[in-house]
Every structure is written in structure tokens, then in C-alpha cells.
Amino acid sequence: STPTNDAFKAGFVAIVGRPNVGKSTLMNHLLGQKLSITSRKPQTTRHRIHGILTNDEMQIVFVDTPGIHSKEVRAINERMNKAAISALQDVDLVLFVVDGLQWREDDLLTLEKLSATNLPVVLVINKADTIKDKSQLLPHIESFSESFDFADIVPVSALRRHNLERLVQVIGDYLPVRPAIFDAEQITDRSERFLASEIIREKIMRTSGDEVPYDLTVQIDTFKDEPAHQDPETGKWRRAVTFIDATIFVERAGQKSIIIGDKGARIKQVGIDARKDMEVLFDRKIMLTLWVKVKRGWSDDERALNSLGY
Numbered sequence: 001s002t003p004t005n006d007a008f009k010a011g012f013v014a015i016v017g018r019p020n021v022g023k024s025t026l027m028n029h030l031l032g033q034k035l036s037i038t039s040r041k042p043q044t045t046r047h048r049i050h051g052i053l054t055n056d057e058m059q060i061v062f063v064d065t066p067g068i069h070s071k072e073v074r075a076i077n078e079r080m081n082k083a084a085i086s087a088l089q090d091v092d093l094v095l096f097v098v099d100g101l102q103w104r105e106d107d108l109l110t111l112e113k114l115s116a117t118n119l120p121v122v123l124v125i126n127k128a129d130t131i132k133d134k135s136q137l138l139p140h141i142e143s144f145s146e147s148f149d150f151a152d153i154v155p156v157s158a159l160r161r162h163n164l165e166r167l168v169q170v171i172g173d174y175l176p177v178r179p180a181i182f183d184a185e186q187i188t189d190r191s192e193r194f195l196a197s198e199i200i201r202e203k204i205m206r207t208s209g210d211e212v213p214y215d216l217t218v219q220i221d222t223f224k225d226e227p228a229h230q231d232p233e234t235g236k237w238r239r240a241v242t243f244i245d246a247t248i249f250v251e252r253a254g255q256k257s258i259i260i261g262d263k264g265a266r267i268k269q270v271g272i273d274a275r276k277d278m279e280v281l282f283d284r285k286i287m288l289t290l291w292v293k294v295k296r297g298w299s300d301d302e303r304a305l306n307s308l309g310y
């Protein structure tokens with residue numbers, strides 16, 4: 001069901017900021033569900049992901065951007081940059097996320113781009129839990145306000161879920177009065193195929209530490225639902241199951257062996273962890289098969305990018 005009343009508000013909110021400031025963590029914790037992937041590495045999120053938060057007063061459709069890059073080194077980065085900027089079209093509000101009291105040149109470049117859009121921008125000072133001396137916060141907030149006319153400034157800790165309710169209130173102030181855009185039950189407009197590939201990619205990033213580059217990709221080869229059915233031989237009922245086959249593409253043979261791990265231990269763990277997350281998210285039994293292949297230089301090759309769906 002979709003709540004509607006005369007004062008109901010709905011709109012799109014872009015989450016913008018340089019890599020690793022906590023954009024994905026913020027969106028996940030605002031939603032209370034794990035939709036966008038996070039890791040300790042920058043640039044984990046390559047795609048626009050909509051997360052949808054609906055309560056009695058409003059519906060917020062979040063767009064998690066890959067981050068706007070100041071330097072475009074390779075084809076993939078340029079695409080990420082375009083995705084980030086296009087994510088800003090048709091939004092009602094921008095959350096500009098920064099890391100604690102750090103204020104870098106990159107942040108200023110992003111702000112320049114934001115000021116060209118004329119959108120209201122709320123400054124979210126994330127990782128407030130890392131600010132040891134809280135008395136430093138106020139002078140910093142003042143200096144932030146000098147460099148840009150923010151609609152509001154909200155310090156939060158996405159990780160510890162501090163002040164997120166206040167942030168939702170502030171967002172509501174800037175959304176138009178409008179009926180809900182999506183069904184309240186709908187938590188994402190992304191396909192399950194896409195979510196499956198993101199979950200696998202996250203698990204690889206988490207288990208392989210710094211050894212694996214950002215530019216690996218996961219292709220879903222098969223995504224097949226088998227409904228619950230009675231086994232013709234035994235007469236026993238079998239639960240519904242989804243069969244997922246996925247190929248992980250890397251650039252070099254060395255990366256392939258890192259991902260596979262000693263006697264296949266690492267890829268096995270990736271499969272177990274990914275399957276568990278998928279079973280929770282999709283709410284059914286999953287049979288997951290993973291393959292690792294070397295696809296040389298794909299992140300530099302426009303044609304390869306197209307064939308992988310970027």
C-alpha cells in the first residue's frame with residue numbers, strides 16, 4: 001500500500017561526495033536495509049542505485065552516486081563521472097557528504113559543480129564520531145558556510161546511526177508536496193540481477209583486502225527461478241530456489257589467483273557470504289555458482305564496457 005495524505009511529500013535526493021566519505025553507509029543506514037554496497041576502498045559503487053525510504057509523512061528516493069571525480073584517468077572513470085552528474089538531473093535536493101572536519105580541494109571542485117545546478121544542498125558532516133574535540137565543529141561549520149550557501153548543515157555518524165532522524169526531517173523540509181512515487185513496499189527499482197552482482201562484488205572487495213583492484217566486474221550469466229514443487233520421485237515438497245551463475249572478470253591472471261585463493265578457499269567464502277546476503281534480500285533459497293575469468297584491459301576498452309552493460 002502507498003500512504004497518501006494532503007501534506008505527503010515525495011522526491012529524489014542525490015547523495016554526493018568524494019569516495020570513502022560514507023555515502024553508501026549513510027544511505028544503507030537511512031534505509032535500514034542493505035542495498036548499496038560499501039567497503040573500505042573508494043569507488044566501490046559504480047552505478048546509480050535508488051534506495052527508497054517511505055514513512056507516514058514522506059517518500060525519499062535516494063540516488064547513491066559513484067562520486068564526482070576531478071581527474072578522469074581512464075574510460076571507466078569518465079563513465080563514472082557522467083553517471084554522477086546525470087544522477088543530479090531531476091533531483092529535488094542534494095546531500096553533500098564530507099568526512100568529518102576534512103575539507104579538501106576535491107570537495108571544493110564538487111561544490112563548484114553543484115552550485116551550477118541551483119539545487120538546494122544540505123551539507124552532511126559525516127563521521128562525527130571521529131571528531132574527538134567537538135568544540136572544533138562550530139568554527140568548521142562556520143567556515144563551510146562561507147564557501148557555499150548551504151540549505152542546512154547536519155553533522156551525523158552514518159556508521160553509528162547518530163542524528164539520522166534529524167537528517168530525514170531536514171530532507172522533508174525540501175521535498176515537494178506530492179503523492180508517493182513508488183509503492184511503499186518497493187525498496188529499490190534495481191533488478192535482483194543487478195543487486196546480485198553488487199553483492200558478489202562487495203564480498204570480493206571485502207575478502208581480498210587491498211590486493212584486488214577496483215576495476216573488477218561481475219556479470220550475471222544465469223538468474224533462473226524454480227518455483228516450489230513436489231519431487232516426482234519422492235513426493236516431497238521442495239522450496240522455491242533461484243539458480244544464479246556469475247562470472248567475475250579481472251584484468252590479470254595474478255588477480256584471478258588472488259580471488260580464487262589457496263585451494264579455492266577465498267572464492268568459496270565469497271560464494272557463501274554472497275549467498276547468505278542474497279537469501280536475506282530476496283527472501284528465498286539461492287544456489288550460487290561463481291566463475292573467475294581474465295578479460296585483459298577491459299576497463300580501458302569502451303567496447304568491453306558496453307558488452308558488460310556499463
Ligand code: GDP
Pocket residue numbers: 017018019020021022023024025026037038039040041042043044045126127128129130156157158159160
Ligand atoms: P562511499 O565511498 O562514500 O560510499 O563510502 P562508504 O559508505 O563505502 O564508507 C567508506 C568507509 O567509511 C567504510 O569503511 C565505512 O565503514 C566508513 N564510514 C562510513 N560512515 C562512517 C561514520 O559515520 N563513522 C566512521 N568512523 N566511519 C564511517
Ligand code: MG
Pocket residue numbers: 023024025037038044045
Ligand atoms: Mg559508495
Ligand code: K
Pocket residue numbers: 019020038039040041042043044045
Ligand atoms: K567505498
